[in-house]
Amino acid sequence: MFYREAGQFKTSYEADQALFPIRQDRIAMGLILAVAFIGIPALANDFFLTSIMIPFLVFSLAAIGLNVLTGFCGQLSLGTGAFMGVGAYAAYKLTSIFPDVNVILLVLLSGFFSAGIGAIFGLPSLRIKGLYLAVTTLAAQFFLEWCFIRIPWLYNYNASGAIEIPQREMFGIIVSGAEAAPITRYFIVLTIVVAIAFLVANLIRGRIGRSWMMIRDMDIAAELMGIRPLRAKLLAFAVSSYICGVAGAMMVFFWLNAAEPSSYSITLSFQILFMVILGGLGSISGAFLGAAFIWILPLILRFLPGLVGIDVAAEAVHHVQFMIVGALIIFFLIVEPHGLARLWQIGKQKLRVWPFPY
Numbered sequence: 001m002f003y004r005e006a007g008q009f010k011t012s013y014e015a016d017q018a019l020f021p022i023r024q025d026r027i028a029m030g031l032i033l034a035v036a037f038i039g040i041p042a043l044a045n046d047f048f049l050t051s052i053m054i055p056f057l058v059f060s061l062a063a064i065g066l067n068v069l070t071g072f073c074g075q076l077s078l079g080t081g082a083f084m085g086v087g088a089y090a091a092y093k094l095t096s097i098f099p100d101v102n103v104i105l106l107v108l109l110s111g112f113f114s115a116g117i118g119a120i121f122g123l124p125s126l127r128i129k130g131l132y133l134a135v136t137t138l139a140a141q142f143f144l145e146w147c148f149i150r151i152p153w154l155y156n157y158n159a160s161g162a163i164e165i166p167q168r169e170m171f172g173i174i175v176s177g178a179e180a181a182p183i184t185r186y187f188i189v190l191t192i193v194v195a196i197a198f199l200v201a202n203l204i205r206g207r208i209g210r211s212w213m214m215i216r217d218m219d220i221a222a223e224l225m226g227i228r229p230l231r232a233k234l235l236a237f238a239v240s241s242y243i244c245g246v247a248g249a250m251m252v253f254f255w256l257n258a259a260e261p262s263s264y265s266i267t268l269s270f271q272i273l274f275m276v277i278l279g280g281l282g283s284i285s286g287a288f289l290g291a292a293f294i295w296i297l298p299l300i301l302r303f304l305p306g307l308v309g310i311d312v313a314a315e316a317v318h319h320v321q322f323m324i325v326g327a328l329i330i331f332f333l334i335v336e337p338h339g340l341a342r343l344w345q346i347g348k349q350k351l352r353v354w355p356f357p358y
Contacts, residue, residue, distance in 0.1 A: 004352060019201060036190055041183055049182040050255070056295050057186075057193045058251045063275040063287035064200055065243030070273075071281035072204060073236035074216030075125055079137035080244050080272045082144035085264030086114040087245025088252045089154045092163045096156055103168040103176050104188060107253055111245035117144070118241025125233040129219075141266055148261035162260045165253050176253050185254040192250065196243060201284050203239070212236050213282075244272075278332060280339025289340040293332075298325055 010016045020026045091110035121140040167177030174180045211232045214222035252259040279290025301321045305312045
């Protein structure tokens with residue numbers, strides 16, 4: 001009975017409404033944060049941080065942003081990659097216009113530009129929903145991607161058409177650019193992801209989050225109960241786009257160091273959508289689980305033959321990797337359509353009554 005709640009009394013409203021009301025959850029979260037902030041930096045090498053952990057955190061944040069819109073508010077979106085691109089290009093322009101401002105602050109401010117664009121393309125959500133809304137966001141994806149290619153001002157008239165991140169320092173430490181240490185970039189990305197995930201978790205539990213879930217479940221009933229659908233949906237688009245914009249800016253500033261318009265194509269939008277569906281709609285932890293499944297699992301499968309001493313051609317490993325990941329996606333969607341987060345909830349419920357079967 002590892003998750004037994006007996007003896008854990010709540011004597012105030014604040015204790016009952018705490019983010020982690022069960023002691024075991026608080027201990028588990030403390031251990032996860034300790035591993036993330038202490039264990040991984042102490043043991044991991046530069047390759048592990050740059051190729052696995054930093055992109056995993058970036059994709060997790062983007063999945064959280066899409067989950068706000070699709071999982072909690074029920075508005076299907078296929079333009080996540082474009083909104084991430086808006087954040088990346090906005091942060092790049094801000095660093096060009098304000099070279100002396102802290103680059104981390106500019107990355108966070110770039111999300112507001114993405115939020116404004118997302119709210120504009122979210123206006124049709126009052127009249128249309130479902131696949132029709134998905135087509136609207138798909139149009140946003142193609143339009144914004146066209147802007148990234150055809151408007152030279154966005155990439156400072158670079159002959160290559162790409163954005164190249166300048167070197168910036170904070171307190172004498174290089175935090176962006178090719179010379180920035182992977183451990184420095186990892187700590188910056190991790191801190192931003194943890195802070196935004198904590199804020200979103202509290203936002204979902206409040207009045208705004210409840211209004212989103214009411215819109216998701218039945219928008220007509222929500223409107224009859226006093227919820228304003230347009231304001232709630234536009235706020236969901238704005239918050240979701242802000243988070244995706246910050247993720248897109250971190251993707252180029254603290255991971256890739258340079259990016260082309262193809263970096264934020266429709267492929268990225270579908271990749272983030274798969275992370276949300278597999279991890280679990282309407283779950284913050286599901287965003288991390290889905291990102292781990294889509295990004296980390298293929299990397300493990302790619303290097304697994306070499307680790308066990310099996311000599312397999314690179315192209316064969318690539319094809320087998322796609323086959324295994326695709327089969328696992330089908331398997332998990334059949335076993336639990338609500339995602340990996342739901343499997344963890346079921347497992348935690350079993351731990352509450354173990355070893356008894358009821």
